[in-house]
Amino acid sequence: MFDNLQKGLSRVFSGFGRKKKITEEDLKETLREIRKVLLEADVALSVVREFLSKVEEKAIGADILKDLKPEQTIVGIINDVLCELMGPVDHAIPYNTKRGVTVVMMCGLQGSGKTTTCGKLAKWFVKKSNKPLLVAADLQRPGAVEQLRVVGESIGVSVYSEEKGRPQKVCQRAVAHAIDKGFDVVILDTAGRLAIDEELMRELKDIHDLTTPEQVYLVCDGMLGQDAVKSAKGFADRFEIDGIIMTKLDGDARGGAALTVKSVVGKPIKWIGTGEKLEALEEFHPDRIASRILG
Amino acid sequence: TLVGKTIDRDILDSVLEVLIEADISPVVAEALVSELEANYKRTVIESEEQLTTFLKEKLKEQLASRPCDLIVADKPPTVILIVGVNGSGKTTSIAKLAWLLREDGKKVMIGACDTFRAAAVEQLRIWAERTGSLFETKGQGADPAAVAFSATEKAIEQGVDVLILDTAGRLHTNKNLMAELSKIKRVVAKKIPEAPHECLMIVDGTTGQNALVQAMEFKKATDVTGLFVTKLDGTAKGGVVIRIHREIDIPVKFIGVGEKMENIKPFDAGDFVEALFS
Numbered sequence: 001m002f003d004n005l006q007k008g009l010s011r012v013f014s015g016f017g018r019k020k021k022i023t024e025e026d027l028k029e030t031l032r033e034i035r036k037v038l039l040e041a042d043v044a045l046s047v048v049r050e051f052l053s054k055v056e057e058k059a060i061g062a063d064i065l066k067d068l069k070p071e072q073t074i075v076g077i078i079n080d081v082l083c084e085l086m087g088p089v090d091h092a093i094p095y096n097t098k099r100g101v102t103v104v105m106m107c108g109l110q111g112s113g114k115t116t117t118c119g120k121l122a123k124w125f126v127k128k129s130n131k132p133l134l135v136a137a138d139l140q141r142p143g144a145v146e147q148l149r150v151v152g153e154s155i156g157v158s159v160y161s162e163e164k165g166r167p168q169k170v171c172q173r174a175v176a177h178a179i180d181k182g183f184d185v186v187i188l189d190t191a192g193r194l195a196i197d198e199e200l201m202r203e204l205k206d207i208h209d210l211t212t213p214e215q216v217y218l219v220c221d222g223m224l225g226q227d228a229v230k231s232a233k234g235f236a237d238r239f240e241i242d243g244i245i246m247t248k249l250d251g252d253a254r255g256g257a258a259l260t261v262k263s264v265v266g267k268p269i270k271w272i273g274t275g276e277k278l279e280a281l282e283e284f285h286p287d288r289i290a291s292r293i294l295g
Numbered sequence: 296t297l298v299g300k301t302i303d304r305d306i307l308d309s310v311l312e313v314l315i316e317a318d319i320s321p322v323v324a325e326a327l328v329s330e331l332e333a334n335y336k337r338t339v340i341e342s343e344e345q346l347t348t349f350l351k352e353k354l355k356e357q358l359a360s361r362p363c364d365l366i367v368a369d370k371p372p373t374v375i376l377i378v379g380v381n382g383s384g385k386t387t388s389i390a391k392l393a394w395l396l397r398e399d400g401k402k403v404m405i406g407a408c409d410t411f412r413a414a415a416v417e418q419l420r421i422w423a424e425r426t427g428s429l430f431e432t433k434g435q436g437a438d439p440a441a442v443a444f445s446a447t448e449k450a451i452e453q454g455v456d457v458l459i460l461d462t463a464g465r466l467h468t469n470k471n472l473m474a475e476l477s478k479i480k481r482v483v484a485k486k487i488p489e490a491p492h493e494c495l496m497i498v499d500g501t502t503g504q505n506a507l508v509q510a511m512e513f514k515k516a517t518d519v520t521g522l523f524v525t526k527l528d529g530t531a532k533g534g535v536v537i538r539i540h541r542e543i544d545i546p547v548k549f550i551g552v553g554e555k556m557e558n559i560k561p562f563d564a565g566d567f568v569e570a571l572f573s
């Protein structure tokens with residue numbers, strides 16, 4: 001693992017020449033190389049800085065300048081800091097036994113994979129013997145309700161939708177419908193929106209306040225770049241996010257956005273999307289994404 | 296204030312930060328900053344804008360050298376193939392192109408070659424209706440190449456000016472899906488040898504460095520002739536296109552600035568570069 005980082009680091013280390021121990025300047029050079037790898041992997045600049053200062057702190061703490069095998073120690077530290085920042089592993093979904101339904105609200109930028117992921121989560125719940133209800137809360141994208149309806153049909157999960165109405169009211173009525181009809185999980189598929197869209201963010205907050213979801217998941221595209229900081233912060237600043245789902249990680253994007261979003265939101269990455277089919281949802285493992293980001 | 300100072304590490308770092316945060320590739324950003332440093336070595340900075348003006352000029356140089364207009368076929372229909380990764384904004388961007396062409400009095404047909412994703416045909420059908428475009432489909436599950444072929448045939452028969460083909464989102468790492476795209480291109484060329492005359496790759500403006508390899512791979516599969524960068528109404532800057540333009544020689548032709556069909560703008564290098572620094 002860590003191909004790209006290993007390559008970059010061995011270039012730096014070979015530059016140290018025959019000496020066994022490294023100097024402060026060598027450490028600085030090493031940090032610059034790590035920075036290069038992380039930026040090319042799409043980790044946000046501010047998060048890279050935070051990462052490097054943690055690595056430097058640990059390296060100094062591990063007495064790296066006296067170390068006879070500094071390269072091994074540094075790679076070990078990088079891996080540890082990355083896993084520490086990407087973890088903990090937490091795939092649990094707290095069920096609400098008081099009101100009889102557990103509400104999960106999905107939100108995120110346009111095209112991030114929310115509707116598909118709603119289907120994936122519904123399928124996951126069915127496997128765990130739950131009775132989920134999908135709710136078509138995107139009333140603005142052409143064909144969005146139909147898309148969720150087709151998704152639900154393909155996995156035998158009911159979809160709640162209304163001919164017309166505001167998303168807030170549709171969601172509120174959907175929860176009441178779920179309790180009434182004996183569904184135990186409600187998954188709200190909301191419309192994609194920009195974090196800077198005041199009106200739509202207020203709509204999302206309304207949905208949140210009216211349905212009091214047990215879980216709010218931010219669905220993020222695995223190929224996001226530096227903007228991941230702003231968009232994640234935009235959502236996290238409005239209401240409590242409980243988990244992150246990174247999609248489209250079946251591609252070759254390095255996925256640095258995972259580190260960015262995790263660091264900004266401060267909540268666990270619960271799952272990753274690894275394909276278009278509704279089975280393509282995997283539990284998140286920090287060590288796997290760590291080695292991917294490091295190339 | 297920078298005035299009266301000479302360039303130092305802190306100033307260069309803060310400039311580098313702006314470039315990197317705009318998703319300009321780190322290697323391109325470093326090169327620009329080195330150029331800046333070389334140019335202003337030992338000179339005293341006269342105004343705050345001096346450094347950004349220098350950078351803006353350099354960036355505009357990298358973007359402005361290619362024509363950004365849509366390619367027009369010698370005789371109609373002009374066929375435009377739309378490709379790109381999942382969720383980038385292909386279907387919505389087609390609506391925008393159709394709207395633009397319709398405003399210009401053109402007869403437009405849209406072909407539904409995304410026969411895979413749930414309700415893809417329905418989504419496109421609604422946009423065809425809203426833009427007053429003809430719509431060619433064989434329904435969900437049909438062979439995309441068959442739809443492309445018959446749409447091309449019908450476009451010729453019905454005297455259409457522009458035929459725009461929607462395709463399913465796909466990751467460039469999926470060999471089979473990329474081969475399917477090449478097949479769609481070949482099949483269209485069977486009907487009109489020079490078609491598709493234009494192949495626009497839709498790039499999500501929030502995408503990071505992966506956009507470069509996307510452009511490389513899609514270009515191999517369908518000879519991409521232009522980029523359409525979407526979602527620039529958000530906070531993302533789309534700086535990845537600079538390297539795509541430079542290393543893969545594909546110009547940006549349009550940008551998407553919203554979810555409505557009117558939210559399309561022809562690419563303007565000057566505006567784009569100004570926005571990188573705003």
Ligand SMILES: Nc1nc2c(ncn2[C@@H]2O[C@H](COP(=O)(O)OP(=O)(O)OP(=O)(O)O)[C@@H](O)[C@H]2O)c(=O)[nH]1
Nearest residue numbers: 110111112113114115116192248273274275381382
């Ligand atoms: N390859 C791949 N494609 C995915 C994944 N998740 C979603 N997609 C695809 O990404 C595209 C967008 O997915 P949607 O579910 O429509 O995204 P959305 O967030 O609901 O979009 P909006 O509602 O418009 O904001 C579709 O083509 C999906 O099939 C994934 O994990 N891998």
Ligand SMILES: Nc1nc2c(ncn2[C@@H]2O[C@H](COP(=O)(O)OP(=O)(O)OP(=O)(O)O)[C@@H](O)[C@H]2O)c(=O)[nH]1
Nearest residue numbers: 110111381382383384385386387464526551552553
């Ligand atoms: N804010 C904003 N949203 C956009 C823009 N272009 C597209 N979108 C939104 O992005 C989402 C995905 O758009 P689609 O047109 O379905 O994307 P697609 O590439 O066809 O998706 P697949 O066919 O599933 O791969 C929708 O919610 C669109 O409204 C844009 O310029 N700005």
Ligand SMILES: [Mg+2]
Nearest residue numbers: 114115138144
């Ligand atoms: Mg959706």
Ligand SMILES: [Mg+2]
Nearest residue numbers: 385386409415
């Ligand atoms: Mg589409």
